[in-house]
Amino acid sequence: MSPQPIPDLFIIGVFLISLTIIAFFFGTYLYHVFSGRYANTFAGQIERWIYKLTGTDDENEQTWREYARDLLIFNLAGGVLLFILLETQGVLPINVQGFGPVEPLVAFNTAASFMTNTNWQTYTGEVTLSYLSQMAGLTVQNFLSAATGICVAIAVMRGFARKETSKLGIFWVDLTRTIIYILLPLACIFTVLLVSQGVIQNFDPYVQTTGYGTAPGQLIPMGPVASQEAIKELGTNGGGFFNANSANPFENPTALTNLLEIFLILLIPASLPFVFGRFLQKKREGYTLYAVMILLFVISLVILYESEFLGNPETTALGVSGAPMEGKEVRFGLGGSVLFAAATTATSCGAVNTMHDSLTPLAGMIPLVLILLGEIVYGGVGSGFYSIIGFVIIAVFIAGLMIGRTPEYLGKKIGIFEMKMAITAILTSGVIVLIMTALSLVIPGGIMSMQDPGPHGFSELLYAWASMANNNGSAFAGFDAAKTFYLVFGSVAMILGRFIPMIALLALAGSVAGKKTLQAGPGTLPTDTPSFVLWIIMVILIVGVLTFFPFLALGPVAVWFILTGGL
Template sequence: MTIDGLLYIALLFALVLGAAFPLGSYMAAIFEGRVAWLRPLEMGFYRLAGINEARQMGWQSYAIALLLLSVIHFGLLYAILRLQYYLPFNPLHIAGMSPRLAFNTAASFSTNTNWQAYVPEQQISNGAQMLGLCVHMFLSAAAGIAAAAAVMRAFTGGGLKTLGNFYTDLTRITLYLLIPGALIAATLLVLAGAPQTFAQAVQLHTLQSGAQPLAIGPVAFQEAIKELGTNGGGFFNANSAHPFENPSAWTNLLENWLLLVIGFALPIAFGHMVKDKLQGRTLMAAMAIILALGCVGAYAAEAAGNPQQIAAGVQANGNWEGKEMRFGIAASTTFNVSATGTSTGAVDSFTDSYTPLGGEVPLFLMQLGEVTPGGVGSGFYTVIVFALLSVFVAGLMVGRTPEYLGKKVQAKEIKLAMLGVLILTFFILAGAGFSLVTPSGVASLANGGPHGLSEMLYGWTSATENNGSAFAGLSADTPLLDYGLGAAMLFGRFAFMVPVLAIAGSLAAKPKLAESAGTFPTTGPLFTFLLIGVIIILGGLQFMPADTLGPIAEHFLLYAGKSF
């Protein structure tokens, strides 16, 4: 490692955390209906859709509205992908996707996963990119943030019967946060050299006097919402390593900032909503500490290099395989860790080429439940689940009924919380295990041994945790993985989100108790490190047997002279 590399990580955290405070305050104002600079346009949407913004929803109605919108938009996206040959903005006459690939892609983009089992330049038109994928990058991100806002409202008072209005939240978040943020970021990317055009390709004349089509399109705007909304679906197959998506080291820093800033701003918004800023800062501190350790850990592993390559005299300055030369090791690993600490899934380097321990870091961050800071919205409500589990553990240790922000945490909430944590773990391990004992699953692997296990485990973890990144050695466009991973994405999104909304509804209805001398403090260093411990133990250690057989075993075998 170098001082410059560590300073780069420090600079990114300073920029992100510095911006999170004013952005969090602004987001709280959006959730509370205090932002109205586009009020006429907002009211126009309500009238057009027949929405009564004053209608409040209980948690069941809120969840049904969210699920219904997701089902409708899943169907619309599936239709767009199947029929893209007949739709506008398809000058290359790209055919419609197969049923299984369209199912996988529709599940992916409607759940904020943005897993890509297709080659964008060859299998999707600009029309489908704009009207299908890009639209869902806004909708899925806004839906996640809306669910987070509903959870926040559960702690704002006692005896509450409602959590807000889903359609109002969705509209305001899109109109006042995501669209303005994406427009500003897209403008900066265009100024830096990213294309923004309706053209599908340009013809280049090569040095051998031949012609070669070069894919282009409305890249900058999709790249902006891809990062800001923690989506991750690249316009090009090389994702953020492609110079049209990520033209320079400065845009790399900008995109890294974009994919982190809303996730870290949400706990700050929570502090404003509950009128206790320290509560939000405590949650943000836990998120930041885990992510910072991940950034330094991955950087250290890649800077140390591959011992076999070092012994052969091939490597001298770290493991550069799979890294983008324009960015370097520190920026590449930091982007990778940021993308897996959130649910972005974007990459500017390729995890399949990392050292075993370097690849273990992003895998483990996903296994923690995507809480560092996680996807927009989903990361926040997941860390709230871990906070409830933390006060429950603390209550067991000191012999008191656990409370969080004046709300008693009882058996119902803990059962729902553990259901959410354990059921996703089961789906990841069962899916990966089943795939590894079927001929189709084994045939999808590019490598054998522990590296092959890592590829499959990473794929199922990424899909179920709605991340969308891949180990890059997995051939995912097969019936087993198209349908299996597509189901994992839907399951990972909604089988966790609905129990969380049920927890929020239960807590909202409870009286808000005044703090007493016996109340366990949920701010400060003690609770921060308790929360970190619970996240690591309950979130991550369930996967340690599988990780031990995968990247950790590969690490020791690498030093023993064997590679895969």
């Protein structure tokens, strides 16, 4: 390899090591939060005041059904309120540009998107939404959807840590603690840091500039960007204040803010495996899951970086050396662009600082594969953890069958019900992607959105459905998602892809919580060893990649063969 990538790789290596160390200690803090250790602090007083004000019962824990019921009601209410806000923004205050109501189908799609932590955007924020809609609508949902995912992850952890009980905690308590101890303090801190680096935070009208000579002027959008940017990354939400997202210098002005935003994207997902180990009082179990995540992430990152570094064969043949910079911001360079692309698709964030559609074929395939795996390589806040648990259950079940023993995980027998729930959680998004991609190719309403022909156009379509069904929110350009077909069915895909796995894994957690914890015997499969790490990775790749390989072959793989002269 040429020596040019060495600075990039050094920075990436230091970043990942630092992330791992910080995530370990932050995981300890998260464990203490959900164990009630800070009840006697000032924040604990605020917590108790909130319970009294809302009439929340913080003593009697809930079964998985009660937990899921309250979760669904809360999220549905949030989605409805966001829709109403978008439809009435024209008569509400803090609308300095005088924007009218959002088109109803776009508002419905946006409400479903932000309610499900997808943040799929079929609108241009700076010409569609008022400052009030951005703050009271989108930013608030960024907090609430992220908190919901963390709540489910904690409930699943309790399910495996407890025995002979039907209780998984209290949704309202977990939600409150997530916001006041974790999301809100961190978002405030990083908002200040982002403002110090040049991210804007104001309520000024848009600025009209005067062009030079005969050149036309430009209208420069303003707004309370930093406060939304912090939770956008911290909660792996991803929806940008501006259409260009984190490529816009008002959202992400410097190389330092770029690293800060990547760090925010990965912090909570990277910490949750360590929280799991704390709950179990078996730290090695948490290390095992973290090892799976970081190994898959590093492998993906290496392929992505190398594919971009080698460049486009056609331009290389013309004597153009170096990585292609079209679609990238020079202030971030190749390393900053690639690391962000890997982080935002390994998690369910979906924010972008480079155009994924401009990546070389194999490089562009990596973000797509990371999404198609089910957002488990770190994954979204909470959702990444509980989703990888589904793969762990499958891995344990297969291994148990291979050695002729009843499958067990953490001393809990894995039965038919647990397998059904794990399979439901794992296959839901994949089934949606495959069905809707195929349907989009035979329905006129689906075909008309494809603006590019051939295998690359197919890649854009596949990416769109993968992003919606897996609650990522990023996209390949060249695809018009604002058509009625995608606004309606895309909303349904986001809702089903979010809540079916959630409910399935809450049910799984409720089931294992009610079981006895068996003592490990000589035939018990160890689940905290390097060999089990490799086994989980194999299961993930077999189930995840092979499911979509025919579709990948028709898309990015075909484009790569065309560029290299193989087709």
